Amino acid sequence: MIIEGKTTLTFDCYGTLIDWESGIWDGFQQLLQTNNSTLSRKTCLEAFAEIESTVQAQQPDRLYPELLQLTHKLFANRFALKTSPELDRRFGNFIPFWPAFPDSADMLRRLKAHFKLVILSNVDRTSFASSNERLGVEFDSIFTAEDVGSYKPNPGNFAYMIRNLHCETTNILHVAQSLFHDIKPATDAGLNTVWIDRQGLVGGGSWGATARIDNPPKADIRFCSLQEFTEFACEAP
Numbered sequence: 640m641i642i643e644g645k646t647t648l649t650f651d652c653y654g655t656l657i658d659w660e661s662g663i664w665d666g667f668q669q670l671l672q673t674n675n676s677t678l679s680r681k682t683c684l685e686a687f688a689e690i691e692s693t694v695q696a697q698q699p700d701r702l703y704p705e706l707l708q709l710t711h712k713l714f715a716n717r718f719a720l721k722t723s724p725e726l727d728r729r730f731g732n733f734i735p736f737w738p739a740f741p742d743s744a745d746m747l748r749r750l751k752a753h754f755k756l757v758i759l760s761n762v763d764r765t766s767f768a769s770s771n772e773r774l775g776v777e778f779d780s781i782f783t784a785e786d787v788g789s790y791k792p793n794p795g796n797f798a799y800m801i802r803n804l805h806c807e808t809t810n811i812l813h814v815a816q817s818l819f820h821d822i823k824p825a826t827d828a829g830l831n832t833v834w835i836d837r838q839g840l841v842g843g844g845s846w847g848a849t850a851r852i853d854n855p856p857k858a859d860i861r862f863c864s865l866q867e868f869t870e871f872a873c874e875a876p
Contacts, residue, residue, distance in 0.1 A: 641831055641859045642872050647748060647779075647806060651791075651815035652760040655835050657770050658746070660848045662737025663687055666730045670711070674720040682849040683714075690714055691818070692850040695790035696759070702785060703762040707731040714811035734762065740837070744775040746869040753873055756780040758798045759813075761790045761820065774811070780804065793819040797828040811825070814868065817854040826856045833868055834858035 653659040664680050667687075671678060691710045694769070698706065710730035715722035750756060756778050758769055762787040771778070784790045789801045801808060814833040815821030818840075825832050838844040841861065860867040 640725040641833070645754065645812045646810045646811060647755040647757055647804065647812070648709075649759055649800065649804075649811055649813045649830075650874075651813075651817060651821045652758055652767065652770060653762065653816065654816040654820075654837065654849060656739060656743040656774055658738050658740050660684055661732065663848050665736065666711075666733040669712075669729065670715060670720055670722055670726055673726070676718070678718060681845055681847075683844065686714055686717060688846065688848050688850045690717070691848075695784075696793075699784075699789040700795070703766055704731040704734065707733075713752065734766040737770065739773040740865065742864055742866040742869075744773070746865045747774055747776040749869050749873055750775055757800070757804065758782065759791070759796060759821075760784070760794075775859070791817075792824040794824050794827060797824050797830070801828060801830075814865075817849045817852060818858075819852045820851045822858050823852060823856045826858075832856075832858040832860075834861045835865055835868060836861055836863055839863070 650656060664683060667683050677696045687710065690713050694706055694709055696737045708727040711727045711730035712722055747756065756776065757780045758767065758778050759782045761784045764783050767781060767783055782800045782803065784796070787796045789795050792838070804811065811830050812833060813821065813825040813830045814835060815825070816837045822832050822834055838847055838849070842845065861872065
């Protein structure tokens with residue numbers, strides 16, 4: 640069984656625990672309203688995914704709020720929308736308003752009774768701290784892009800986490816929504832993986848704010864929600 644021998648659950652945060660798609664969509668509203676734009680949520684999220692992943696790869700030294708500011712500016716330029724430094728900064732500083740998924744806080748508390756919990760996130764420490772308040776649990780370790788100096792799916796992020804956890808990879812189970820940011824690089828790093836398919840991709844759902852990946856890797860096990868995974872993990876013999 641995949642959970643056997645696992646002592647540490649490592650989590651992606653945004654898309655897995657925090658509903659970043661709703662947060663991103665809400666963050667775009669002022670830009671869209673200012674321009675009387677009728678761009679759909681699907682169009683906005685897919686454009687965000689493409690622009691953000693490119694900026695992360697090209698400018699890994701930027702803190703995440705700065706990266707979001709630039710993404711917002713490039714997004715506006717792509718669709719010929721009028722923006723401003725104030726609107727760009729508003730979008731970059733909107734992370735504290737991104738909501739948690741309804742099952743995140745309760746399920747993390749249940750999992751905490753059985754496992755060490757670790758975060759590997761593509762944000763900075765200040766931004767994660769604001770989200771951590773919504774999640775209501777104390778993580779045993781937190782590793783951010785600010786700590787590493789690069790953004791997932793850069794393999795260096797997983798190498799950094801594994802090196803600093805000081806435990807065998809066989810004891811670690813990585814839990815994440817994004818095939819692009821997490822499941823593929825985690826698999827490449829030798830970790831077992833749990834895919835939380837929040838977007839319902841198996842059933843034909845949209846990739847949304849997650850960059851598409853050709854020939855996606857197969858996670859060791861898939862669940863539709865964190866609650867489903869928690870019930871499996873906590874009830875496993």
